[in-house]
Amino acid sequence: xxxxxxxxxxxxxxxxxxxxxxxxxxxxxxxxxxxxxxxxxxxxxxxxxxxxxxxxxxxxxxxxxxxxxxxxxxxxxxxxxxxxxxxxxxxxxxxxxxxxxxxxxxxxxxxxxxxxxxxxxx
Numbered sequence: 412x413x414x415x416x417x418x419x420x421x422x423x424x425x426x427x428x429x430x431x432x433x434x435x436x437x438x439x440x441x442x443x444x445x446x447x448x449x450x451x452x453x454x455x456x457x458x459x460x461x462x463x464x465x466x467x468x469x470x471x472x473x474x475x476x477x478x479x480x481x482x483x484x485x486x487x488x489x490x491x492x493x494x495x496x497x498x499x500x501x502x503x504x505x506x507x508x509x510x511x512x513x514x515x516x517x518x519x520x521x522x523x524x525x526x527x528x529x530x531x532x533x
Contacts (some may be wrong), residue, residue: 418462422470424530425454429464430471442473444487456485458492463506468513480504482516 417440419520422523429443434441440459456473460515465476470531473485476493485492495516498504 418464420464420466420473421447422466423468424470427466427470429466430436431459431464442485444473454487454489456492458483458485465507468509468511474509474516475509476504476507482507482518 413504415432416514417431417433419428421428426447429444430519431440431442437457439457442456442458442464445452445453458473459478462476464473466473467484470487473488475485477481477483480500481496481498481514482504483492484495491512495519496504502520502522505519505521507516509516
């Protein structure tokens with residue numbers, strides 16, 4: 412049973428939609444790929460994209476940021492995901508984008524700094 416959709420991405424060829432959702436029965440996050448023309452999911456993967464998921468430029472795979480703050484790719488045809496980056500945990504992966512030819516990935520990493528401030532209203 413599908414709950415709410417967390418993240419989604421439209422394939423570059425315009426034929427497929429990938430989305431992540433919480434599977435209540437399995438008690439985990441999954442990804443489903445469905446045809447935009449309608450019909451049942453073509454594939455489901457037990458993956459947990461942190462907050463960003465994109466398609467490869469040729470629509471053959473999903474690239475996502477995993478909880479380990481690294482970029483991974485899941486082939487649409489199945490099989491295990493492949494880790495593309497091997498970052499240490501010192502910086503958070505903020506965003507990424509594959510190049511138009513699909514041979515490179517641009518990414519942004521940084522730190523979140525949070526300060527608490529108390530204000531007095533007079």
